[in-house]
Amino acid sequence: AQSVTQLDSQVPVFEEAPVELRCNYSSSVSVYLFWYVQYPNQGLQLLLKYLSGSTLVKGINGFEAEFNKSQTSFHLRKPSVHISDTAEYFCAVSRGGYQKVTFGIGTKLQVIP
Amino acid sequence: DAGVTQSPTHLIKTRGQQVTLRCSPKSGHDTVSWYQQALGQGPQFIFQYYEEEERQRGNFPDRFSGHQFPNYSSELNVNALLLGDSALYLCASSLGTGGEPQHFGDGTRLSIL
Numbered sequence: 001a002q003s004v005t006q007l008d009s010q011v012p013v014f015e016e017a018p019v020e021l022r023c024n025y026s027s028s029v030s031v032y033l034f035w036y037v038q039y040p041n042q043g044l045q046l047l048l049k050y051l052s053g054s055t056l057v058k059g060i061n062g063f064e065a066e067f068n069k070s071q072t073s074f075h076l077r078k079p080s081v082h083i084s085d086t087a088e089y090f091c092a093v094s095r096g097g098y099q100k101v102t103f104g105i106g107t108k109l110q111v112i113p
Numbered sequence: 114d115a116g117v118t119q120s121p122t123h124l125i126k127t128r129g130q131q132v133t134l135r136c137s138p139k140s141g142h143d144t145v146s147w148y149q150q151a152l153g154q155g156p157q158f159i160f161q162y163y164e165e166e167e168r169q170r171g172n173f174p175d176r177f178s179g180h181q182f183p184n185y186s187s188e189l190n191v192n193a194l195l196l197g198d199s200a201l202y203l204c205a206s207s208l209g210t211g212g213e214p215q216h217f218g219d220g221t222r223l224s225i226l
Contacts, residue, residue, distance in 0.1 A: 004155075034214055043117070043203055043217035046155070056189075062204035090155055100146065100169055101215060 002027040002093050006104035013081055014112050021076040021107045023091035033074040035065055035102070036094040044090065050074065051096075061085070086111045114140040115140060117218035119204050125224045126194050133223045134189040138206030144168075146215060147179060150201040158166050191223075199225045 007022040025031065027040050029041060038042040048059025055067040065076045091104045118137045120143050126132050144163045148156035159170035162181035181187045185206075191198055201222050205215035 006219045032214075036217075043119075043219040044205075046214050046216070049214050085194075099156040100161060100171065101146075102158070105153075 002031060002095065002102050003089050004093050004102055004104035005050050006091055006107050008104070009105070010105050010108045010110065012110045012112055015044075015079045016021045016081055019077065019081050019085075019109065021089050021091075021109065023074045023076065023104060025074060025091070025093045027093060027095070029095055032094045033067060034094070035059065035063070035074075035076050036103075037061075038088045038106070040091065041105060043103075044108075047076070053065060053078050063087045081109070081111050083111050083113060117204055117206050117216050119202075119218035119221050121221060122219070123222045123224075125226060127226050128194055128196060130194050131190065131192045132194060132223060134191075134202050134204075134223070136187045136189070136204030136218060137204075138185050138187070139216045140206075142206035142208055142216070143185050144207045145181060145185065146205045147187070147189045147205070148203040148205065149173070150203055150220070152200070156203055159189070194225050197223050199223060 003026045006026045013019045032050045035047040039046050048057045050057045050067045058064045063078050088106045088108050089105050092101045094101045120135045143156040146161040147159040150156045158171050161168050165181045176192045180188045199222040203220045205217045206213045
């Protein structure tokens with residue numbers, strides 16, 4: 001079985017400040033990791049993915065994440081947030097292929113002007 | 114390039130009724146997965162269809178059923194609706210191999226009165 005823990009349900013941060021959204025996963029086998037963003041009344045948009053290779057993954061909108069196998073973490077970071085980054089962010093894990101994707105409960109990022 | 118499209122966008126039903134939700138996958142994708150996202154929660158995997166067969170199923174009762182058509186589009190059917198079925202239902206499509214991430218539609222908001 002696989003699971004995802006997002007450690008913060010809400011993260012308030014001032015505009016232009018850096019932010020880190022934390023994600024830990026549990027799996028008995030190698031996994032693929034994803035971060036998705038959900039804006040109000042919309043579906044999920046893929047921010048970035050880790051399938052293999054370099055542990056530092058760069059995504060869209062200036063976000064990046066680092067895969068740490070020893071700590072089973074995949075934290076999402078952005079050096080300077082914008083008001084438009086206000087949304088809910090979901091960390092997700094899959095064993096790849098046709099395996100289902102398991103999501104965390106989400107972290108609401110609130111960017112304060 | 115059309116992404117994943119879902120219909121309808123909103124639906125209101127009463128307890129005991131039946132509902133059918135529809136999904137057209139992103140062009141080139143052959144695998145469709147359905148998720149239920151209750152308010153304040155992450156998406157929960159319902160089932161996945163590939164080559165018109167249910168390939169994997171999450172922890173949902175038999176009241177939830179689906180179908181995939183030869184053109185890869187899919188339907189989600191829910192019978193004997195309960196108040197607890199109120200949620201955003203998301204469809205995601207992908208290629209059936211490797212760790213290709215899923216692409217999500219904007220969902221159908223189902224409200225049960």
